[in-house]
Amino acid sequence: MSNDNKPxxxxxxxxxxxxxxxxxxxxxxxxxxxxxxxxxxxxxDAKARLKLAIDKTxxxxxxxxxxxxxxxxxxxxxxxxMALWSMLGARGVDVLAWENFGRTWVRDIVEQLHPTGTxxxxxxxxxLPDLSQIDFDNDVVFTWNGxxxxxxxxxxxxxxxxxxxxxxxxxxxxxxxxxxxxxxxDVATFSWQKVLGGExxxxxxxxxxxxxxxxxxxxxxWPIPKLFRLTEGGRFAEEIFEGETINTxxxxxVEDYLDTLAWVERIGGVEATRARADANxxxxxxxxxxxxWVENLAVDPATRSNTSVCLKFAEPDVVAGGRELAAKISxxxxxxxxxxxxxxxxGSYRTAPPGLRIxxxxxxxxxxxxxxxxxxxxxxxxxRATFT
Numbered sequence: 001m002s003n004d005n006k007p008x009x010x011x012x013x014x015x016x017x018x019x020x021x022x023x024x025x026x027x028x029x030x031x032x033x034x035x036x037x038x039x040x041x042x043x044x045d046a047k048a049r050l051k052l053a054i055d056k057t058x059x060x061x062x063x064x065x066x067x068x069x070x071x072x073x074x075x076x077x078x079x080x081x082m083a084l085w086s087m088l089g090a091r092g093v094d095v096l097a098w099e100n101f102g103r104t105w106v107r108d109i110v111e112q113l114h115p116t117g118t119x120x121x122x123x124x125x126x127x128l129p130d131l132s133q134i135d136f137d138n139d140v141v142f143t144w145n146g147x148x149x150x151x152x153x154x155x156x157x158x159x160x161x162x163x164x165x166x167x168x169x170x171x172x173x174x175x176x177x178x179x180x181x182x183x184x185x186d187v188a189t190f191s192w193q194k195v196l197g198g199e200x201x202x203x204x205x206x207x208x209x210x211x212x213x214x215x216x217x218x219x220x221x222w223p224i225p226k227l228f229r230l231t232e233g234g235r236f237a238e239e240i241f242e243g244e245t246i247n248t249x250x251x252x253x254v255e256d257y258l259d260t261l262a263w264v265e266r267i268g269g270v271e272a273t274r275a276r277a278d279a280n281x282x283x284x285x286x287x288x289x290x291x292x293w294v295e296n297l298a299v300d301p302a303t304r305s306n307t308s309v310c311l312k313f314a315e316p317d318v319v320a321g322g323r324e325l326a327a328k329i330s331x332x333x334x335x336x337x338x339x340x341x342x343x344x345x346x347g348s349y350r351t352a353p354p355g356l357r358i359x360x361x362x363x364x365x366x367x368x369x370x371x372x373x374x375x376x377x378x379x380x381x382x383x384r385a386t387f388t
Contacts, residue, residue: 007375010342011368017345018147018173018308018359020193020200024263025365027197035255041248049254050243056261057204060270061175064182066209068241071202071249073227076172077104079189079203082228083168084108084141087187087211090218091165092117092138096129099149100351101170105141113222125149125352126297126312136163145174147194148349150310150357154302156181166211176270177277177307177361186211192253195273195307196260197363199253212236260363273362280360281306283369293318293380297355310348312355317388325387326354332383333376342375 015022036046050071058069072079084105093115097103106120117138121129128151134140136159145152152174159167161184168187171180175188176195186208192198207215215231227246230237240246264273285304288296288311297310313319313326330347333356337343348355356376360369 005381006378007371009371010340010375011371013365013368014337014342014344016343016358016364016368016372018349018357021195021197021359021361022363023197024260024363026263027259031259032252032255036251039251041245041251046251047243049251049258050245050249053254053257053261054241054243056258056265060261060264061206062182062270063206064208066212067182068207068212070205070207070241071243071245071254072205072240073201073203073245073247075193075201075203076170076189076191077203078227079191079205080105080168080170081108082203082205082230083187083189083207083211084113085220085222085224085228086230087166087168087214087218087220088113088139088141089115089220089222090139090214092119092135094119094121094134094138094140096121096131096134096140096142098123098128098151099125099143099146100349101148102143102146105143105170109141113220126151126299128153128300128303131158134158136160136165136167139165139168141168142170144169144171144180144188145178145305145307147173147305147308148310148352148357149297150305150308151298151303152178152305154300155179156184159184166214173305173307173361176264176273179274182208192257192260195277195361195363196257196264197361198257198260199250202249202253202257207241276362276364276366277306277360279366280362280364280369281309283366283373284309284358284360287373287376291377293384294356294376297353307359307361308357309360310352310355310357312353315384318384321388323354328387329380329383330354330356332386333379336379336382337375340375343372 097106123129166186171188172190172194175190188206193200295314298304334347348357
């Protein structure tokens with residue numbers, strides 16, 4: 001491979017995966033030395049650590065009074081499935097999808113739960129559905145930031161203040177990075193391994209008082225598996241939201257999450273993590289503006305993600321080559337930069353248009369993205385020369 005115009009400076013941290021995401025700056029395994037390994041998660045000391053993780057999450061996010069937070073099984077997927085299975089069916093459902101994960105919720109609702117009055121609003125990669133068509137007399141299910149498409153909802157304004165239904169947001173690649181007006185959200189979920197670069201398998205579930213009222217006033221017609229149950233005898237399962245988890249959590253992962261929350265506090269809270277994500281994405285957005293071979297997959301600038309920035313190829317002959325050529329070029333770029341120790345895990349999601357996907361969340365350093373962009377240009381030129 002030619003070394004013409006090959007950059008010299010490499011990112012100090014080559015990890016740009018969209019999940020699990022890069023660890024916080026300065027992280028080492030030493031932060032886990034105080035983890036309560038070998039102890040029951042029901043022991044008072046261990047339960048106190050779980051409760052601290054819950055309380056710190058609520059405090060840092062600035063959740064309103066009456067909102068409750070829990071650590072639940074199955075990462076963000078488990079947390080969101082728990083909400084769907086436990087709360088849907090009381091009224092009609094509007095479910096939105098514009099990439100793979102949103103379409104998972106469409107499939108689960110339509111094919112598994114099939115509540116009466118379900119409407120699905122779908123859009124192709126790079127676009128949002130028409131938000132003006134949403135009926136807030138229904139429950140509304142959506143992904144705040146579509147990780148696989150790099151498309152997010154533009155703001156909170158489209159959500160009705162006087163809604164009758166619940167709003168249920170899969171927020172796993174938006175929370176701690178994008179502004180969320182909690183008065184507009186009744187259910188939100190995320191996982192530690194996304195925006196904060198924690199470890200996998202644990203989900204976080206946030207419920208508003210309206211969501212809790214739904215749990216206590218309505219029982220779905222379908223059976224609910226034990227891992228999804230948020231009530232006991234029609235009563236809200238308060239203990240789950242006090243650190244008494246449904247199944248056994250990893251206390252190593254809990255300690256890792258607490259370390260990252262402490263880092264968030266040190267750098268200035270959620271305002272600082274949002275600002276870091278904005279600045280990181282700005283590095284790529286500025287580069288895209290002056291780079292003719294690449295475009296943002298998200299068509300509308302107002303919907304472009306500041307965490308999962310998705311890129312597609314733009315040169316006419318590459319576009320004319322279709323999906324097959326784009327896949328060959330993207331695969332060669334990915335392999336080249338991984339071999340060079342420059343960038344790991346930057347491929348587009350398997351169901352998305354072939355291209356690149358680069359994580360810009362707050363645990364990434366802007367200087368590493370600055371160092372990355374010349375390598376993207378170089379690797380593309382090498383790949384393009386090979387296949388066109």
